[in-house]
Amino acid sequence: MANSSIKIGLSSACYCLLGTSVSAETKPWYVDLGAMNYIEQDRNTGIELMLNGRRELQDGDAISLQLDFDVITGATPNGATASNVPQTFTMASGIGSYQVDANELPADDTHMDTRMAFSFLYESMLKNDFKINYTSHMSMEFDYLSLGGGLEFLQDFYQHTTTLLGGINFEYNRVHPVGGVPIDLASMAPPGVLQPRKSTSATRRQSGFHIGINQIIDKNSLMQIKYAWANASGYLTDPYKILSVIDDENITQLGRTLDYVYESRPGQREIQNIFFAYKRNLQGDVLDFSYRYYWDEWDINSNTLDMKYQYKLNDQYYLQPHFRFYDQSAASFYEHSLKNSESFDYASADFRLAAFKAYTLGIRYGKSLANGREHSIGLEYYTQRGESHPDSAIGLQKEQDLFPSLNTLIITWNYSYYW
């Protein structure tokens, strides 16, 4: 009884949004539930819960709603390098501090973040072979807000064998960090001392377009090629990340940490990528392959290769091994630390902007149930490997690991059904 009330309420709300009558033909919602728990060795732990519901309407139209909640807690690298002596860092609020032992990766273990996101998709079938997708999303964290939307056009040719697609999207983000937005490359003030700030919040925008083609190759395989372009502008810096300033002049103390400064990134980033995907049915098994080449204005180039093979054990059960390889070059302004005698316009020690390779290896076990229901669980291992002892390290730094490996265990669960 309660279930049907919720269904009627949800349907009414959707139909009101779309301006159609509640008495329209009702089809069940296809509900997809997911949970992910990832555990990084000596760093963060995250839990993400997601719900996606899709319902087909009249004339081929459909709506999709998605809810996402995630929480992350643990120790996040703050950008500083490990040192041969214990280090003390001021918390973002400027009030307290946290200590890091000698030879340990500096990480803020007071970090905790929660996020809630909502997205909406409406698929409008205007003709038998022409469709428009309308999308919008909203995402909220206690220090971050993101709003966005987009349009995508899909035109079918040759009895739906070929689909050309193209779309535009826009995103507005507002960051209001704890303590305010730090001044670029300003020294980190000791606890209790006023940290100069440039503002309480900042904005960043991103807009872009994509074009592509979906192609049926034969009765068992299909492929997709997409090109996407985007431009991000505004405050693209991470307000919580810092860099160590290292002594490179005093010959007796080369590599000693002298200071910590807030990072600074350019306020512009043009992004492009080419994406290729291929799927093949092999007597019931499914091969899923994709490759992406990415390049941007910050000189990050990356290659991503992803491969899954769904192996049918029988009519009900399947096993799906997964392998992903990722390789990226460093951003032009990435520095593991700053030398005291040099000056910089932009600098960041965020590991995500460093050169590294990443590997994912995993397996998923799934079961098809009656009435279109499906249940699966997955276990994956993700690792990042970078240059731990670069040639640019000097003096005491040579004893430290300047790119500690990231090792993560990922557990996922999915359940889908008609409601």
Added chain:
Amino acid sequence: MYKKILMLVAVMLFVSLSSCASVEPWQRGNLSKKEMQFNSNKVSSAMDTHFYYSKEGSSGGSGFSGGGCGCN
């Protein structure tokens, strides 16, 4: 950069022109299965995208937009 875009356009044209043997609607039984759709598991894909967005310096491709998170 323009070479890469030209290369992409050339590949797209090649694919369209060589457009594969005609596959009649009644021959598409395997293709119509859920597991043969691109992005067949939206929730799983969305969670993966968010995970990798928060760990790596590049993103996009299969998805539509940016990450929509601070991801510090």
